[in-house]
Amino acid sequence: MLGNVKMSGVSTARDIKYAKIHRYLADIMESDFCICEAGCGSGLITLELLLTMRINKAVLLDVDLNILKSTKELFRKFERELENVNILFEVGDVQNLPHKDESFDIVFNEGVIEHVKDMRKAVKEMVRVLRKYIVIFIPNYYNPLWRILKRMKRMRGKWEFDKYGMEKDITHRQVVKCLKEEGCREINLLELGCMKRDLLFPKTMKSYIGIIAVKGRGDEG
Numbered sequence: 001m002l003g004n005v006k007m008s009g010v011s012t013a014r015d016i017k018y019a020k021i022h023r024y025l026a027d028i029m030e031s032d033f034c035i036c037e038a039g040c041g042s043g044l045i046t047l048e049l050l051l052t053m054r055i056n057k058a059v060l061l062d063v064d065l066n067i068l069k070s071t072k073e074l075f076r077k078f079e080r081e082l083e084n085v086n087i088l089f090e091v092g093d094v095q096n097l098p099h100k101d102e103s104f105d106i107v108f109n110e111g112v113i114e115h116v117k118d119m120r121k122a123v124k125e126m127v128r129v130l131r132k133y134i135v136i137f138i139p140n141y142y143n144p145l146w147r148i149l150k151r152m153k154r155m156r157g158k159w160e161f162d163k164y165g166m167e168k169d170i171t172h173r174q175v176v177k178c179l180k181e182e183g184c185r186e187i188n189l190l191e192l193g194c195m196k197r198d199l200l201f202p203k204t205m206k207s208y209i210g211i212i213a214v215k216g217r218g219d220e221g
Contacts, residue, residue: 039112183216
């Protein structure tokens, strides 16, 4: 699934993991898609897509107004390159998305649903507002080294990701179950190994993992 996709380097300068995320999303992108990053944080993933793909509309949503302001400042540096794209920055909660049903072709996020109060509600909302694809990237609970590192740092009060809300131990199996309950089909796992230690583990046990699915239709048998 990882093809030879053009990249600007904006996101990969930060994290090689973003390069894989970009390629997975670019692989399913079609001309003039409308996309929503539901929990955008820095917005780097969406920015990379906008700089390298033909996208009609992009909504970047985050619950934190200050984070969203920083994201908007970053995008202003690329005003010329993005002048023909309809970009909206919205304050909102992935558990209660302020959009109509089937508003977007792709809804995605990275490192978000493990921080929300109700993961099932978040997935349900993401499915509600999409027309085609949902893509979710999360830390992989089944990676033993990740769990050990997380517990050790949290004991010392140094687990930085808790600043976005207590990071819960959710699994890709739980996410897949939620997607099936919402009628999604063609559910697949995406490998996101991006650390040296990941060489030790198979796809389902690497530090990060993605889940991609297609929205089901009521008239499909």
